[in-house]
Amino acid sequence: MSRYLVTGGAGYVGSHTVLALLDRGDEVVVLDDLSKGHRGAVPRGARLVQGRCADPVVLEQAFALGPFDAVLHFAALSLVGDSMRDPMRYIGDNLAGVTSVAGAAVKAGVRKFVLSSTAALFGFPERVPIDEEQKLEPVSAYGESKLVCERALDWADRVHGMRFAALRYFNAAGADPAGRAGEDHDPETHLVPLAIGAAMGTRAPLTVFGTDYDTPDGTCIRDYVHVSDLADAHLRVLPLLGERSVRFNLGTGTGYSVKQVIESVGRIGGKPVPFSTGPRRAGDPAVLVASSAKLREATGWSPRYGALDDIVRTAWAWHSAHPRGYAKAA
Numbered sequence: 001m002s003r004y005l006v007t008g009g010a011g012y013v014g015s016h017t018v019l020a021l022l023d024r025g026d027e028v029v030v031l032d033d034l035s036k037g038h039r040g041a042v043p044r045g046a047r048l049v050q051g052r053c054a055d056p057v058v059l060e061q062a063f064a065l066g067p068f069d070a071v072l073h074f075a076a077l078s079l080v081g082d083s084m085r086d087p088m089r090y091i092g093d094n095l096a097g098v099t100s101v102a103g104a105a106v107k108a109g110v111r112k113f114v115l116s117s118t119a120a121l122f123g124f125p126e127r128v129p130i131d132e133e134q135k136l137e138p139v140s141a142y143g144e145s146k147l148v149c150e151r152a153l154d155w156a157d158r159v160h161g162m163r164f165a166a167l168r169y170f171n172a173a174g175a176d177p178a179g180r181a182g183e184d185h186d187p188e189t190h191l192v193p194l195a196i197g198a199a200m201g202t203r204a205p206l207t208v209f210g211t212d213y214d215t216p217d218g219t220c221i222r223d224y225v226h227v228s229d230l231a232d233a234h235l236r237v238l239p240l241l242g243e244r245s246v247r248f249n250l251g252t253g254t255g256y257s258v259k260q261v262i263e264s265v266g267r268i269g270g271k272p273v274p275f276s277t278g279p280r281r282a283g284d285p286a287v288l289v290a291s292s293a294k295l296r297e298a299t300g301w302s303p304r305y306g307a308l309d310d311i312v313r314t315a316w317a318w319h320s321a322h323p324r325g326y327a328k329a330a
């Protein structure tokens, strides 16, 4: 049995990873200020320390609950649009978070660290699928913030021997197949929950951002990866950290268009998604699909819920049971 500190463990990907750790019998301490995360997303088996992860007093409290085998750092600001309104806050907060947590980990003798990173590091990629060799050229302050976080960890590795894994998520979607956790952002900006909410009538009709892209149906193509598969990847990289730091792109390798997502939601939910078409959203590349060959080879990871319909089915089930998210659990 191991013990882990999970910052942002009350958030979307964090909470699913906490479940995966508890399911295999590990102990978990969640550090979350609940500004975006939800108390209801922290499973009973985990301990919650409520506070900001850049606060030294809070960090001391959290690390006192160790010793930890590793830290998994999810806590961060993560909205691309917001980051372009307030870039200094995004870069400042996300960098302060990672340097504070990694600094406290070093002090506590923890030398293994997993960072939530993002496909936004690649900006408008030169080719797809996107492998780890491609140029890192973010086109948003959010992407830049994660790039500087990765670079900060290089120094923790070089100076302190802190081994880290940076996992560059593509489009996280879906919900725990057992229905214990799901996606609940405020505001919600992601396609799958917005399309489901539109079909259920709990949200406004969807606006499709652009139908004139150079793709077969004119709408953007993304690599939707099930959140429980993302969680599984975190568990699988931990054993590598005895030896070296790693960076992996994390997606299924298959892309689906916005129209295909709309069709899938209509099919799975049995209700069509009401939508209109609108202009392109600034900063959206036509196609983002990951090559996860490096991750698969190093860890044996492969998605268990690789088909879009599987992702939508679990998301639909969670939203049906929680029409108002964690605020009003059924």
Ligand code: UDP
Residues within 6 Å of the ligand: 080, 171, 189, 190, 191, 192, 194, 206, 207, 208, 209, 210, 220, 221, 222, 258, 281, 284
């Ligand atoms: N999208 C859309 N309407 C919406 C939200 C998203 O057409 O209301 C599109 C968006 O342009 C992108 C895809 O859906 O092509 C996925 O967007 P999301 O915000 O979920 O993730 P991102 O790719 O920005 O990380």
